[in-house]
Amino acid sequence: MSRSTSVDAESPDLPDDLYAVILAGGRGARFWPLSRRARPKQCLSLTSEQSMLQETVARLHPLVPAERILVVTGPVMAEGVRAQLPQLPPQNILVEPSPRNTAPCIALGAVEVARRGGGHAVMAVLPADHHIASPDELRRILMAARDAARSTNALITLGIRPRYPESGYGYLQVGVRMGAWGGRSFHMVERFTEKPSVDVATQWVEAGTHLWNAGMFVFTVDAIRDAIREHLPQTAMAMIELAGNASMLASVWETMDATSIDYGIMEQSRHILTVPCDPGWSDLGAWTALDTVLPSVEGGKGKAASVVAVDSVDCTVFAPSKTVALVGVSELVVVDTKDALLVMSKSRAQELRHVVARLDTEEPHLT
């Protein structure tokens, strides 16, 4: 049995310094009408009986025990998050006072991890709303990245081997190899690029020079504190205040730089490592991305009591308690909830935000 498989079972080799900081503050409006403010994307059960958040926690077992899993979420959804994760100590749910993007959330997580584990503790930052087909493989990757983070004190971002030229993702250009941990090669990141054209993405995927940036990061508390001090000094000051007095959060929060960790830290730093990998990652960023993980039904993919399709193809149906009949339609997204119904052309899925924006004003009880 190789060392890299030891994370699949209770094992004396499991590290006691690895923490998970799960980012669960997003609204996920691209999954309206199923997603709502108080029931965001990460709290939905789209692909299994468990919600995406519950799966995110579950797939860390046994590598990271519940006591070392922190969840950062918003005030409206905090109650729902606590209800979904009864195994987590209540103080492990960190509530951001207002949405300020991911960098402040990670800073908040870093202060808490430092308080518990000190500057050498390692944080794995994980989005709560992604799908991972191979949790075993993810744990092996995280274990290797933890070793690399401890050895190099670098910031590490997981690099997903691209399966197709997706133009909606961020890409990492792979640089020189820096070494191997857990049997895996770690490379410098040459450049971050958000949402390239399909042509450019196609070149990159064919050349094998780039990886998808999945928003999963591993670093020591010291490493992220140093990077924040360099690139987001306001946030670094706030972290110091917060470390001295946790009750200051509400006032200190507003002084943190409202930016993403990608833009605020990763793209500004010259010492980022990546580990090329493939844990079966999917962003599932919108209804149209679900086809890869939803079961087949007549007329396409989906979840419904039943689907009867006449001359209908490539539809995505989500109406768990209903029989859905499709007649002569194709490439539609059909989502039914108690109080709202969506019928959308797949090619226009990016327009859904206009619907949610209008309902925010006109019928806020529906968003």
Add this chain to the structure above:
Amino acid sequence: MSRSTSVDAESPDLPDDLYAVILAGGRGARFWPLSRRARPKQCLSLTSEQSMLQETVARLHPLVPAERILVVTGPVMAEGVRAQLPQLPPQNILVEPSPRNTAPCIALGAVEVARRGGGHAVMAVLPADHHIASPDELRRILMAARDAARSTNALITLGIRPRYPESGYGYLQVGVRMGAWGGRSFHMVERFTEKPSVDVATQWVEAGTHLWNAGMFVFTVDAIRDAIREHLPQTAMAMIELAGNASMLASVWETMDATSIDYGIMEQSRHILTVPCDPGWSDLGAWTALDTVLPSVEGGKGKAASVVAVDSVDCTVFAPSKTVALVGVSELVVVDTKDALLVMSKSRAQELRHVVARLDTEEPHLT
């Protein structure tokens, strides 16, 4: 005030020999999923707060009082019909033991009208699932047709002036003028033609030689009995048995010719009169026909708690209790019910029967 308007108010001129026989036995599967076996099209409230059946009865007031209105319906839906029409004496709801098309229903109605009013009584046979924009005008037409039926003893079918070359309707070729009653001309019908091609229908509409056959008939009991004796002798025998003993219905019913009045009587007879008219009649035969009578909503026509449409046009939406969002879709029918949801291309509306046929077998609780 001309005589023809006297039917709009309580008036000593109202005839006491005019009965209505409302045909309410259809299943209306083309309105699935809203229509079900026990809640067929005529019991739906599609265009107003009242059901189509309730409107059919209401628009006869004051020309035909409730005591002289008979409704023929099926066993599954009889209870719903009674509940919708509490003003009718219970014995005015005639229950056909099994579906055998319209001729037996009219025979059954004729036996009952004869029992109450004798052979000179006049029956207006009216479908329960049509829309009439001008009830006043319909009553004036029925009054004129009653006069014509009494004077000529002919079978009279209302002829709707066609508004466009509909290829799904039956047409009447207008023949020689036979006279005028109630200020309206009555003509011989030269020929009945079901569902002509669009080209042929266009010629007819432009030439003004044809009318739509709306399935609304007026005749004396004697006239329809004579016609049935000539063209459907089995049915005539059954009527005699039934007149002698109403409790024989179940056994006698099966001996009646299972055919429509159009094919079994009207198309076989040489002495049919028609009165060209326009009471704002619409068949509303399927979801796609509702656009003419449904209110406008964003993205098309329909009934919903609200509709938010982004780049969507010409849709028909029926989801009275929900907010419906349409994104980048056109010419769709979207119908939401408690347990079933339909999304259908308007151009494929005729395929809906395949859905209902499959559900009849696979999920009969939904049909």
